[in-house]
Amino acid sequence: MKLEIERLKLNLSAAERDRALLSVGKDPATINPNALLDEAYMGRLSKVANNLALLGEASLEDKLVAAIGLETVDDNPIDFWNIIRVEETCSGGQCEVRAEIKKAVHSSSTMSSTDDSESVFLCSRCERKVCRVCCAGRGALLLVGYNSREAMNYNGPSSQSGQVDLPVNRLLARDSIICKRCCQDIVLHALILDYVRVLISLRRTERVEKAAYSALKQIIGSTWDCLLEKNSASYSKSAGKAVRLLLNGYESLAEFPFGSFLHPVEAAADSAPFLSLLAPLNSGLRLSYWKAPSSTSAIEFGIVLSSISDVSGVILIVSSCGYSVADAPIVQIWASNKIHKEERSLMGKWDLQSMIKASSELYGPEKSGTEQKVPRHVKFPFKNSVRCRIIWISLRLKRPGSSSINIGNDFNLLSLDENPFAQETRRASFGGSAESEPCLHAKRILVVGSSIRKEVDLKPQQSSDQLALTGWLERAPQLSRFKIPIEAERLMDNDLVLEQYLSPVSPLLAGFRLDAFSAIKPRVTHSPFSDVHSKNFPSLVDDRYITPAVLYIQVSVLQEPNSMVTIGQYRLPEVRAGTPMYFDFSSQIQTRRISFKLLGDVAALTDDPSEQDDSGTRISPLAVGLSLSNRIKLYYYADPYDLGKWASLGAV
Structure with missing residues (x-):
């Protein structure tokens, strides 16, 4: 069983395990643990292991309920199973139990000396000092006294498996320590069996997850590798909270995979894929963002919602590089139920350049220490919510020299400068590959609103024959x-x-x-x-x-x-x-x-x-x-x- 644990921790398949054993001259059939136990004992062991699983879940629920919403910290060095690795033995020294000793070792002098940093515990049953290796897992206390009469029949008269009542408080049992000398053999075997089941489940879950990610990459392309990368738990938690604050009670109607683009959107060579604009906020690299090629000054794309919805506005999450005055785009948004542009309705037009001048938060790269806060964003609210299926968004850069110049206010004709019309040198774009090249860029786009159920009212359109047929179908069957x-x-x-x-x-x-x-x-x-x-x-x-x-x-x-x-x-x-x-x-x-x-x-x-x-x-x-x-x-x-x-x- 310990070899099986080592195999699962190395993420080896059963076939790979057998080939590894054969390579060192071991027949896998000779070390089958099922062949070492009789059928009656396996039946009892299976029942004990099943009860251990139920008690383990119950004790965890007790601990979570007792925390009353507070964070639970598991700082006990002895885990639920405490299964020792191969060739790991009792450390000796202060340990008075010495349950895990090699069969060839008959004297305590050959045991390894106790390290000063080695923890010594006190058994809650016999009150002897015990090292970590000789401790049973914390789950053993949940099974102390379980069917002790049957356990004594298998442990023999010399075992210390007296009649013990089940622990009244599972919380205390989960946090206490018991040595392996005070445990029944069937309990120790149940811990090993339960631990192997856990490792098998984790490996199977990991394989399914990898297969799902592989299938997703085949569908949406390898360019999504950066988005499929997992974020840290703290970032995912903060991102989820930020999304709730941004939505303010509404729904995100276009988030992948429920939303999609009508047509592919251009992306620069060093850009995140265009589908990242609709990805969940807690996916992908934190500093990654989409940007258009430097030669593109205007881009338009349509976002298809999962269903007909009441859209109240759009939220643009600003890239980590931030905007400059030169690359702040003009945003136009339309709404429609059909793909024909002629039938769409204009929802509004916004100039981000004026917003940047009014709010310095959007200017420049993202400051460190703001990862846990609501990301920088720009809201484009509609005057009235509109019921639609497609949202069209246009991003356009201002052409150089398009801004009006007020000579009386912006320039002093009596200045001694050689070129009074020369403007201060400013970076054209923080997201472009070159400082002088402005480019379009954004991190995420959230379509905000509420989805509606499709309401089909057929009564006004039904003919008399249809009504008669409907009434006949709605009648209870005569048979x-x-x-x-x-x-x-x-x-x-x-x-x-x-x-x-x-x-x-x-x-x-x-x-x-x-x-x-x-x-x-x-x-x-x-x-x-x-x-x-x-x-x-x-x-x-x-x-x-x-x-x-x-x-x-x-x-x-x-x-x-x-x-x-x-x-x-x-x-x-x-x-x-x-x-x-x-x-x-x-x-x-x-x-x-x-x-x-x-x-x-x-x-x-x-x-x-x-x-x-x-x-x-x-x-x-x-x-x-x-x-x-x-x-x-x-x-x-x-x-x-x-x-x-x-x-x-x-x-x-």
Whole structure:
């Protein structure tokens, strides 16, 4: 198991592990941990590990609730598992437990001496001094006394596994220390098993994330590498707060991937990709921004919103380089529901040059120490909100010499300067590749407003025939479902397969009803990885949000000559207790025998802990609540008036 931990920490696949073992002359089959335990012990160990996962999540929830919104700091040097690495042994010295000693070592003189910096702890059970290596993980205290009678049978009479009550306060248990001598063997094994499950889940999550990023790069191009780079947690948190302040209760309607451009936008060679204008504020490098080629003095682009929305304005996030007087653009915004420019409406025209003169915050590079504040921005509010799907934005630089010159106010004709008309040398652009080349640039563009649900009012446009058809469709069906009696049924494959035998005079089958399963839920596989990890990604349930458990019902019927033919496979929308589900066949069927088989992620579901039987020694291959016994009823459609007044007794 320790080799498996080393393999997962090195991010090696199982095949790579086997090849590495074979290269040093080790047969992987000879070190299979499953071959070293009997089936009964593996069943008990699995139950203990499952309880450890539940208790670990409960203790973490207790800690978060007890913090009452304050930041939780985990400064305990002993983690939840405290699994020692290969070749790591007791440090000796002040340690009085000395549980982790190599088998070849029989005297304390051969143990490594305790370093002065080595921490020494006090066991909460035996009150002996113990080093970090001989400490059990903090999760062990959650299992102290768990089913101690069974644990004693496996630990032997010499083990120190007396009757111990479960800890009353899980918070104290999570922060206390217990040595490995005071722990039952099955508890220590459960900690190892739980830790391996955590590492497997983290590796699987990382692989899925890498695959998602790779697929995204293939779709939107490799130029988005800078945007796909993760930011620090502190920057992401501050950026999220800044966005909420900027939106002021409204929605960001054009943020990628919900918004897009009508056409590609030009970008300079050393610029961030044009799609970065619509990227989330906390993505990409903090100092990166989009800029147009130096030869471009005007650019226009259309932004397509995710749906028809009420747009109240646009917010332009200023680049980290800031604006100068020369590269401050003139901004024009239009709104439209169609791609034809002739049908768009002008929302306003703004001159950023005058805004820069009025506010020095927009001028020049971004000052250090302002990363945690709301980024520099310019708001372009509309006089009235407009309902549209496309927002057109035009950025245009002023041509040199276009500004009007007031000779009386701006110049002194009696000056002794050789050229009184010469202006002070100023940088044309902070974002251009050369100081004398002004360029268009921006960091983000936020389209602010509120999305609306598409309202389709068909009543005024409906004809009399359409109204009649609508009324007929809205009426309750005249036919009802009635149960088809069966002669016998048989359960197979741990109640996953159900066969029903029908009478030769049975009516044609129209479908079947599946009664709701018992209380089952996704299988808990391991404890939370850490406090931070649990809050950011719910890793308690393995792959729940990556590959959620899905079940199917496969239906087969007997046809001549004595062969079972599959007529359909139906996906169950959700596996939980609730209302029955009805499935209609594509056509009516006449048969003598019909088979139902439960397929899908059966092993990913488990029974409610309160309904599990602890007396058995084997782990059930599936949740008992998934049994098909007495859950399927065949039905046919018929008119209740044709069946008589007792028809309601056979309805399903």
